[in-house]
Amino acid sequence: MLSPDVLQKFISIVGPERCKTSPEDLLTYAYDAYVHEALPDAVLLPQSTPEVSAILKVASAHRVFVTPRGAGSGLGGGSLAKQGGIVLGFSMMNRILEVNTANRYAVVEPGVVIAEFQMAVGKMDLFYPPDPGSANVATMGGAVVMNAGGMRGIKYGVTRDYVLGLEVVLPSGEVMKTGAVTAKDVTGYDLTRLICGSEGTLALVTQVIVRLLPKPKTKRTLQAIYNDLDDAGNTVAKIIAAGIIPATLELMDKTIIKALEDFAHLGLPLDAEAVLLIDVDGDPETVEKQAATVAEFCKNQGARDVRVSQSERENEQLWVARRAAFGAIARVRPTCIIEDATVPVSHLASAIKKILEISERNRVQTAVLAHAGDGNLHPFFLCDQRNQEEMARVEKAMDELVDYALSIGGTLSGEHGIGIAKAKYLPKQLSAASLSIMRGIKKTFDPQGILNPGSFLEHGA
Amino acid sequence: MIAKELKEEVYKCIKCGLCLTPCPVYNLLRFEGASPRGRIQLIKKILEGRAEPSEKFQNLLFTCLLCETCTANCPSGLQTDRLMKAMRTVMQERMGGNWQERILGILPGDKRRLPFFLYCERTRENLLSSGEGKSGAPSAFEPLRSVSPPLREQVPEVNPAPESKGRVLYFTGCATNYLFPNVGHAVIKVLNRMGMEVILPQGQMCCGLPLYQFGGRKAALKNIRENLKLLNRKDIYAVVVDCASCGAALKKEYAHILEEMGENTEPAKELAEKVVDISQILARFDLEKILKPVKGRVTYHDPCHLGRSQGVKEEPRNLLRKIPGLELVEMAGAETCCGGGAALPWEYPEVASGIGRNKIQSIKETRAGIVASGCPWCRQQIAENLGQESIRVLHPVEVLAEALRES
Numbered sequence: 001m002l003s004p005d006v007l008q009k010f011i012s013i014v015g016p017e018r019c020k021t022s023p024e025d026l027l028t029y030a031y032d033a034y035v036h037e038a039l040p041d042a043v044l045l046p047q048s049t050p051e052v053s054a055i056l057k058v059a060s061a062h063r064v065f066v067t068p069r070g071a072g073s074g075l076g077g078g079s080l081a082k083q084g085g086i087v088l089g090f091s092m093m094n095r096i097l098e099v100n101t102a103n104r105y106a107v108v109e110p111g112v113v114i115a116e117f118q119m120a121v122g123k124m125d126l127f128y129p130p131d132p133g134s135a136n137v138a139t140m141g142g143a144v145v146m147n148a149g150g151m152r153g154i155k156y157g158v159t160r161d162y163v164l165g166l167e168v169v170l171p172s173g174e175v176m177k178t179g180a181v182t183a184k185d186v187t188g189y190d191l192t193r194l195i196c197g198s199e200g201t202l203a204l205v206t207q208v209i210v211r212l213l214p215k216p217k218t219k220r221t222l223q224a225i226y227n228d229l230d231d232a233g234n235t236v237a238k239i240i241a242a243g244i245i246p247a248t249l250e251l252m253d254k255t256i257i258k259a260l261e262d263f264a265h266l267g268l269p270l271d272a273e274a275v276l277l278i279d280v281d282g283d284p285e286t287v288e289k290q291a292a293t294v295a296e297f298c299k300n301q302g303a304r305d306v307r308v309s310q311s312e313r314e315n316e317q318l319w320v321a322r323r324a325a326f327g328a329i330a331r332v333r334p335t336c337i338i339e340d341a342t343v344p345v346s347h348l349a350s351a352i353k354k355i356l357e358i359s360e361r362n363r364v365q366t367a368v369l370a371h372a373g374d375g376n377l378h379p380f381f382l383c384d385q386r387n388q389e390e391m392a393r394v395e396k397a398m399d400e401l402v403d404y405a406l407s408i409g410g411t412l413s414g415e416h417g418i419g420i421a422k423a424k425y426l427p428k429q430l431s432a433a434s435l436s437i438m439r440g441i442k443k444t445f446d447p448q449g450i451l452n453p454g455s456f457l458e459h460g461a
Numbered sequence: 462m463i464a465k466e467l468k469e470e471v472y473k474c475i476k477c478g479l480c481l482t483p484c485p486v487y488n489l490l491r492f493e494g495a496s497p498r499g500r501i502q503l504i505k506k507i508l509e510g511r512a513e514p515s516e517k518f519q520n521l522l523f524t525c526l527l528c529e530t531c532t533a534n535c536p537s538g539l540q541t542d543r544l545m546k547a548m549r550t551v552m553q554e555r556m557g558g559n560w561q562e563r564i565l566g567i568l569p570g571d572k573r574r575l576p577f578f579l580y581c582e583r584t585r586e587n588l589l590s591s592g593e594g595k596s597g598a599p600s601a602f603e604p605l606r607s608v609s610p611p612l613r614e615q616v617p618e619v620n621p622a623p624e625s626k627g628r629v630l631y632f633t634g635c636a637t638n639y640l641f642p643n644v645g646h647a648v649i650k651v652l653n654r655m656g657m658e659v660i661l662p663q664g665q666m667c668c669g670l671p672l673y674q675f676g677g678r679k680a681a682l683k684n685i686r687e688n689l690k691l692l693n694r695k696d697i698y699a700v701v702v703d704c705a706s707c708g709a710a711l712k713k714e715y716a717h718i719l720e721e722m723g724e725n726t727e728p729a730k731e732l733a734e735k736v737v738d739i740s741q742i743l744a745r746f747d748l749e750k751i752l753k754p755v756k757g758r759v760t761y762h763d764p765c766h767l768g769r770s771q772g773v774k775e776e777p778r779n780l781l782r783k784i785p786g787l788e789l790v791e792m793a794g795a796e797t798c799c800g801g802g803a804a805l806p807w808e809y810p811e812v813a814s815g816i817g818r819n820k821i822q823s824i825k826e827t828r829a830g831i832v833a834s835g836c837p838w839c840r841q842q843i844a845e846n847l848g849q850e851s852i853r854v855l856h857p858v859e860v861l862a863e864a865l866r867e868s
Contacts, residue, residue: 020492024517027506028492028499033476045492072493073478091491111491113482137478263536327477327536334472384472 002041002086006062010044010086013054018045018092029087032074033134033326034421035335035385040067040081047092049167049175049206055088056204057173065453066171068200070110070142073134075338076419078146078199082454088204090141096120097207104212105164105181110141110205114148127215129156131248132415133323141205147197149415151248151322152279154240154373156213158415160196167207168195171446181209194441199417200452202445216281219247220291221309221318224276224298225269229253229368231302232274233349236372239297240345246294247279249373250322251352256367256380259328264321269305276303276372277322279315325369326380333365333382337394337421341405342414345375354404355379362397364390376414377405402428418456426456463508463547464721470544471505473537474498480531480541485798486524489815494521497531497541504548519552523562524809526802526816527674528765543717546673553676561807566677569635569667570684576611576639612642612661619660620649623868626656627698629742632688634707635667636837644837647862648703648739654865655746657698662691668710673718674803682722685715689728692735700732703739703858705767705836711736712771738767739858740776740835753866754786760829761789761857762820762843763796764836777835777857784864792823792832799834801842817846824852833857 002010011019020026020043030037046052059066065085072079081087094111099121106128108117114135118128132138132150142148144166149158165179179185179192195202226232232251239249252260253274261268269275276298280290295306309315321328329336343351352368355377359366369378379401381394402412402425412422412429427435435457442449442457449458480497481487487496494500500521506512522545531541552558553566568575609615612633629652637645649659666688672681688711692700702708715729759781767773774796781789800806800816820843824832831853834840844854 020494022517023512024503024515024521025492025494027512028494028496028502031476031502033478043492071478071481072476089492091493094491116482134478137481259536263538324477324479324536327475327479328538330473330475330537334475336475386472 001084002064003062006058006064007042009058010042010055013051013058014044014046018047019043020045029069029072029089030080032072032077032079034075034077034419035337036077036080036420038077038080038082039084040087041084042086043089044086045089045092049169052088052169052204052206053173053175056169056171059086059450060171060173060448063448063450065450066204067452068141068145068204070139071113071137073138074142074146074419075340075416076421078417078419078452078455079142080420082420085450085453090139093206094139099124099126099212100181101126103181104214105209106212107207107209108140109207110139110144112140114138114140114143121212122215125215126212128162128210128212130159130162133326136323140208140210144196144205144208145198145200146417147415149371149376151250151371153371153376153415154249155245155247160193162210163192163196163208164211165209166192166195166205168203168205170203171448171450175206176203179209183211197417199419199455201442201455201457202451204451216247218284218287219279219281219312219315220287221315222278222280222291222294222298223307223318224278224295224303225272225305225307226274226276226302227272227304228302229274229352230349232276233352233372235276235298235301235303236348237346238301239294240373242297244290244294244297246290246373247281248277249371250277251275251368251370251372252277252322252325253368255332256325256329256369259331259367260321260325262331263324263328264317266317266321268321272304277318329367329380329382332367333384335383335385337381337383337398338416339379339381339398339401340376340414340416341401341410341412342374342376343405343408343410345373347408347410348372348375351377351405351408351410355401358397358400358404362393362400364394364397371414374414375410420454423456463551467540467544467547467721468508470539471501471508473539474501474505475537477536479534479536483530483534485526485528485530485800485816486812489812490524495524500525500545501539501541504544514552514555516556519556519558522549522552523558523803524805524812526765526798526800526805528798528802529769530765530798533769547721549674550676550678558676559808561804562675565671565804566675567680569669569671570677570680572666575635575667609642612638612645613663615642616645616649616661618663619658620653621658622653622656624656625658628658628660628696630692630694630697630700631659631661632665632668632692632700632702632707632711633661634702634704634837636704641837641840641856644703644856644859647856647859648701650862651743651858651865652701654751654868655743659701660697665691668707670706670710670714673714678718678722681718682724685718685729689715689732693728693732697735699742700736701739701742702736703835703856705738705764705771706838708736708738709766709770738771738773738776738835740780741773743780743858743861744776748780748783748861751866752784752861752864755784755864756786757831758788758790758827758829759831759833759860760792760824760827761795762792762799762824762832762834762839764834764839765798765802767835768796777833780857780861781833784861787860787864790827790829792827794819794823799839799842800846801838806842806845813842814846817842821846825850831855831860833860
């Protein structure tokens with residue numbers, strides 16, 4: 001609990017309207033898109049870096065826990081006040097401060113929604129590629145501290161590949177800048193990339209500088225339709241091995257296809273076992289050629305049909321549907337735990353088989369989605385969190401999947417982060433030495449341990 | 462009061478957050494309690510007995526436009542707006558609402574007092590407003606309002622066409638009857654011209670939408686029953702409405718409410734088959750030959766209850782396109798709620814006008830001289846927020862009526 005005295009100090013910084021303590025407000029900041037809930041003691045909604053700095057000064061003076069939050073769309077409990085204290089929400093710091101066309105970078109506040117940013121730079125013929133499925137809700141700040149990946153990872157990489165610099169507030173309240181607006185910068189340790197993906201445990205991001213690309217001239221979306229999930233998985237590995245780099249390469253199984261069709265009514269093939277959703281982008285001639293190559297390739301690998309979208313609007317509709325996958329799957333069962341173990345892409349087809357085998361053995365209903373091109377699996381474990389026995393089976397399936405992914409050289413989490421969802425698995429992948437260095441880094445940034453307490457590093461420490 | 466199936470809806474929310482960015486209220490206020498996801502969380506906790514139904518919750522529940530944007534965007538298919546409406550009833554019964562909500566939850570069911578109340582609305586300004594301007598000061602949208610008698614007293618019950626090709630019932634709704642009789646005249650004129658005999662059945666009640674939006678579910682039931690009795694006639698081609706909200710009520714909500722209250726839904730389903738928006742029925746006729754050229758530029762705003770609730774988006778635009786010389790220019794975000802939904806302009810005027818600002822901006826950017834919309838509350842909200850701008854705010858059928866050649 002916060003003492004009235006400390007609370008008063010917070011109110012004096014942001015005013016009573018943006019310091020929320022009613023039970024209703026706390027309940028609505030107790031969740032993200034994961035299944036757990038944790039009530040904060042207060043929610044603060046700062047509007048500027050000086051406010052964030054002042055808040056952290058008070059917090060460190062009184063050892064108040066601070067958990068940053070973007071839009072609360074995370075999938076691992078990263079933005080929950082797991083040990084109480086304040087949730088610091090960035091929804092009101094949502095201005096695009098600069099788009100520099102001459103040097104192709106932009107400076108944004110952390111609360112800017114990714115899709116709105118993409119749209120804003122798109123109007124200037126620029127392109128910000130990182131594209132998590134939740135881009136329509138997730139914020140730039142959230143994407144940075146979680147190092148969000150997404151659907152264009154295969155060709156364009158992840159958030160970290162675009163962050164040039166940051167303005168952050170350290171737990172002490174001190175404001176620090178990292179990086180530069182230049183494309184190259186090797187001055188000292190790369191604190192920008194360290195904070196990117198730190199899950200809000202090192203510093204609070206108050207400004208982000210990202211690099212931008214010229215917008216690809218054109219884009220084509222293909223749907224390769226399969227009667228066999230295996231064939232779809234094999235196609236992916238072969239496309240990659242052949243040196244073709246599509247902009248996106250998504251795999252979805254029949255459960256996902258049905259849920260998306262129920263939501264979006266696009267005429268997706270309900271009788272298919274799997275669909276690969278593939279984007280190719282670039283100059284018109286290249287796109288034309290690549291689309292034909294990819295279509296041919298898929299057919300040779302057993303696709304029964306390849307549909308090529310005829311317009312920008314059709315592309316858009318397909319991707320809107322794909323983005324809704326996580327929500328749409330709630331049509332099947334009320335709870336969905338998304339795994340995001342990632343494997344070397346050559347193992348994709350066998351990994352999918354393994355997932356189905358594990359699910360069947362543990363009697364867990366599973367739908368398979370994958371950012372297939374980069375081996376990033378997204379099995380959806382469909383359940384009802386009100387049923388404890390079922391949830392125990394889901395957990396067992398997750399345990400087995402993690403062990404399997406690690407055994408073939410994969411990773412615990414491709415893009416969702418560790419949060420609380422995967423904290424217990426961390427020692428399986430990270431050595432004692434590497435954990436110890438990470439804890440040392442944490443201590444350097446945050447000696448009192450007030451930032452996002454209860455996060456991954458503390459588990460089993 | 463909340464049906465079992467509707468209660469189960471809260472478990473469909475997986476908290477993906479896709480309802481946040483499109484929600485006009487969240488976009489303005491930018492805290493989670495003002496988002497559909499936040500309200501669903503609170504409804505869930507209250508239904509589970511883990512949270513108290515407080516005044517604060519009630520305020521959050523009513524700071525909602527019921528614009529259905531969240532429902533349209535929810536990938537898991539949650540009927541968010543229906544859940545909110547049902548919860549509003551629960552809260553009003555348990556807590557009693559504020560004075561505006563209480564009036565809106567009772568008055569439209571009262572045949573005797575409603576006309577008096579709406580008469581005051583016409584002659585004094587903003588009777589229900591919490592904000593400035595309820596003193597009777599002239600307002601920017603004065604020209605929209607008329608101080609003439611209600612439409613149904615101005616025109617006969619039966620308006621025959623010169624060469625009758627069919628007969629329609631015209632459900633005028635309260636707004637057209639009491640506040641915007643010009644729209645009614647336009648409807649009758651155009652339909653007559655198309656050879657339709659237009660009957661304005663005496664005794665029609667408020668469609669009931671304000672009642673059930675503000676928790677007066679039982680009062681709404683009375684209106685629904687009377688209207689069903691009056692409008693379900695075998696000898697008619699269609700039941701025409703010019704108001705987006707009345708249309709949504711007659712087409713969709715009647716059956717839903719009757720079902721929720723354990724009543725027979727058959728008469729409501731029968732009626733729904735016959736109800737058409739004025740833009741839908743006019744789309745069936747060949748209008749070109751009766752229209753004269755009009756110079757100008759018009760933009761169209763989609764009312765939530767017409768676009769989202771009824772899926773009627775193209776027909777009103779096509780009406781405007783048919784007028785020779787008139788250029789239809791799309792505004793940015795035509796489907797975004799204008800902020801006039803529910804009773805927000807009265808209960809939370811700052812929120813409503815905050816949301817209205819973006820709409821006004823989009824309208825101005827089109828440089829259109831007319832903004833057309835088939836919902837009286839949208840027109841009122843837009844006109845009020847346009848301030849001194851000389852842009853006319855009209856129903857599409859009014860624009861059409863102005864372009865009719867002399868017969």
